[in-house]
Amino acid sequence: MRRALVQLGYFVRTALRGLRSSPVTSAVSVVTIGVSLVLVGAFALLLWNMEGLLDRFGDSLYVTAYLEEGRPVEDRRALVEIVATVEGVERVRVVSKREALERFQAGVGRGSALLEGLDENPLPASLEITLLPERRSAEGLRVVVESLEGLPGISDLASGQDWVEGYLRAVALVRAVGLGLSVILALATLLIVTNTIRLAVLARRDEIEILTLVGASRTFVAIPFVMEGLVQGAAGGVAAVLLLLGLFRLVLPGFEFGMEFLLGGVTPRFFSVGEIAALVGGGAGLGLFGSAAALTGGWKA
Amino acid sequence: MYHVSKAYAAGSFALRDISLELRRGEFVFLTGPSGAGKTSLLKLLFSAEEPTEGQIVVLGRNIVRLGPAAIPRLRRRIGVVFQDFKLLPRRTVEENVALSLEVVGTPPRVTRAKVFAMLKQLGLQHRRYHHPLSLSGGEQQRVAIARALVNEPEILLADEPTGNLDPDLTLEIMGLIASAATRGTTVVVATHELDLVSRYGKRIVRLDAGCVLDDTPAPGDGA
Ligand SMILES: Nc1ncnc2c1ncn2[C@@H]1O[C@H](COP(=O)(O)OP(=O)(O)OP(=O)(O)O)[C@@H](O)[C@H]1O
Numbered sequence: 001m002r003r004a005l006v007q008l009g010y011f012v013r014t015a016l017r018g019l020r021s022s023p024v025t026s027a028v029s030v031v032t033i034g035v036s037l038v039l040v041g042a043f044a045l046l047l048w049n050m051e052g053l054l055d056r057f058g059d060s061l062y063v064t065a066y067l068e069e070g071r072p073v074e075d076r077r078a079l080v081e082i083v084a085t086v087e088g089v090e091r092v093r094v095v096s097k098r099e100a101l102e103r104f105q106a107g108v109g110r111g112s113a114l115l116e117g118l119d120e121n122p123l124p125a126s127l128e129i130t131l132l133p134e135r136r137s138a139e140g141l142r143v144v145v146e147s148l149e150g151l152p153g154i155s156d157l158a159s160g161q162d163w164v165e166g167y168l169r170a171v172a173l174v175r176a177v178g179l180g181l182s183v184i185l186a187l188a189t190l191l192i193v194t195n196t197i198r199l200a201v202l203a204r205r206d207e208i209e210i211l212t213l214v215g216a217s218r219t220f221v222a223i224p225f226v227m228e229g230l231v232q233g234a235a236g237g238v239a240a241v242l243l244l245l246g247l248f249r250l251v252l253p254g255f256e257f258g259m260e261f262l263l264g265g266v267t268p269r270f271f272s273v274g275e276i277a278a279l280v281g282g283g284a285g286l287g288l289f290g291s292a293a294a295l296t297g298g299w300k301a
Numbered sequence: 302m303y304h305v306s307k308a309y310a311a312g313s314f315a316l317r318d319i320s321l322e323l324r325r326g327e328f329v330f331l332t333g334p335s336g337a338g339k340t341s342l343l344k345l346l347f348s349a350e351e352p353t354e355g356q357i358v359v360l361g362r363n364i365v366r367l368g369p370a371a372i373p374r375l376r377r378r379i380g381v382v383f384q385d386f387k388l389l390p391r392r393t394v395e396e397n398v399a400l401s402l403e404v405v406g407t408p409p410r411v412t413r414a415k416v417f418a419m420l421k422q423l424g425l426q427h428r429r430y431h432h433p434l435s436l437s438g439g440e441q442q443r444v445a446i447a448r449a450l451v452n453e454p455e456i457l458l459a460d461e462p463t464g465n466l467d468p469d470l471t472l473e474i475m476g477l478i479a480s481a482a483t484r485g486t487t488v489v490v491a492t493h494e495l496d497l498v499s500r501y502g503k504r505i506v507r508l509d510a511g512c513v514l515d516d517t518p519a520p521g522d523g524a
Pocket residue numbers: 311314315333334335336337338339340341342384493
């Protein structure tokens with residue numbers, strides 16, 4: 001235990017010495033890892049915010065069935081009962097003509113003058129059909145809409161189906177592009193970091209040789225290098241998080257319109273503490289693997 | 302102590318079928334003209350080179366079949382003074398000497414104390430924060446000796462340890478190395494300075510062109 005601590009002290013000192021003695025190499029690794037994490041992080045933010053929007057708006061995903069005018073009340077009551085038994089339906093709520101008008105006026109505000117000239121309320125009564133939580137998707141909407149089609153007393157059906165489908169497709173696209181990009185970036189970063197550290201290893205070949213001649217094991221020689229990689233990676237991760245936070249705070253407000261379109265006016269969310277830790281940890285992992293790869297490849301060189 | 306019998310080559314033989322045996326705590330001079338194979342022989346003993354043929358037993362282990370993990374463990378028990386010193390240019394004198402203690406995980410406080418005592422013995426304590434390249438050849442050589450001795454090795458291999466020293470210092474350093482031998486360390490000193498060799502009355506192994514020319518035991522020693 002004591003010996004392990006003593007050696008840890010030596011490793012930390014040696015790693016710090018290494019970082020100090022090759023600031024350019026270190027900077028290249030930090031920047032490489034930082035840049036790729038910024039790109040991956042930006043995609044992750046976009047994706048998670050888009051997915052988050054779906055979750056939050058899932059509650060208000062419902063099918064509206066407009067009722068034919070002039071049907072007896074008993075018919076309507078029977079219809080409500082039938083609709084309630086359709087698979088995937090959670091709840092049915094009747095929106096009367098008056099309620100529809102009130103909603104319309106509340107929604108339009110001062111523009112309600114639009115309807116004032118009319119004697120009669122032109123808005124139809126409707127059924128607001130909420131789906132079971134597990135059915136709140138484009139597919140779930142489609143199934144319910146199909147079951148309701150052609151039921152007597154329903155004049156028209158409306159749902160957010162098209163919108164949801166489009167949005168889901170967009171989310172899937174962002175996810176695929178982000179995932180592909182992440183894999184490519186991780187590989188590219190690993191390659192660059194590996195070669196950068198390999199240069200550092202080559203530059204210190206004499207040192208490594210002498211260490212082995214006085215009885216240092218491979219692990220003993222390697223650990224400071226791996227620690228350097230770890231520190232560089234973590235630094236890249238921290239830099240990426242700070243940069244993303246800066247962009248998030250300063251640049252996003254300038255694109256309100258675009259965000260409005262993508263996120264439907266929901267306040268975008270930044271990373272949670274756990275996600276920040278994951279990003280920094282990912283950087284550290286890249287640095288670690290990069291240096292380990294550099295060493296296993298670099299011994300014979 | 303070790304039974305050595307090998308031929309070493311990179312196409313041509315640097316050492317030809319050599320057999321030697323050293324007892325624990327013995328002091329041996331290895332002499333011969335330049336290119337005789339002195340350095341090559343020492344390299345074989347701490348597994349810096351592998352023999353082309355033959356077996357080498359060091360500290361009770363056949364080092365020819367040593368695995369990659371066992372070589373560092375062997376080297377930690379052997380102090381080596383390299384002909385070209387092999388000091389780390391970017392580390393101070395103190396750090397260079399400390400290296401052989403750090404690889405065995407000695408606590409920093411103990412390391413500092415031992416390194417300081419060692420440097421003082423060699424008259425280098427005022428140089429401990431200097432870098433090797435700012436030292437004279439003789440000073441660098443003494444740093445190399447300090448690094449080899451500071452860990453109280455069981456075997457000391459010294460390749461021309463007095464090559465850059467003036468006569469007074471040579472005497473002092475040889476005294477230091479000899480005292481290591483009296484404490485039980487097996488010492489092999491490779492040198493071509495014949496008057497140095499004859500002055501000490503120790504066992505002398507003469508090499509020439511990779512062969513043992515003769516092996517003169519120390520006077521008054523039955524071996
Ligand atoms: N790494 C090597 N590869 C090929 N040949 C080598 C190598 N090292 C040494 N030799 C050859 O082995 C022979 C013996 O060399 P060695 O260094 O052992 O001599 P030495 O007795 O130490 O000489 P010196 O007194 O000059 O140090 C020389 O002919 C040399 O050219």
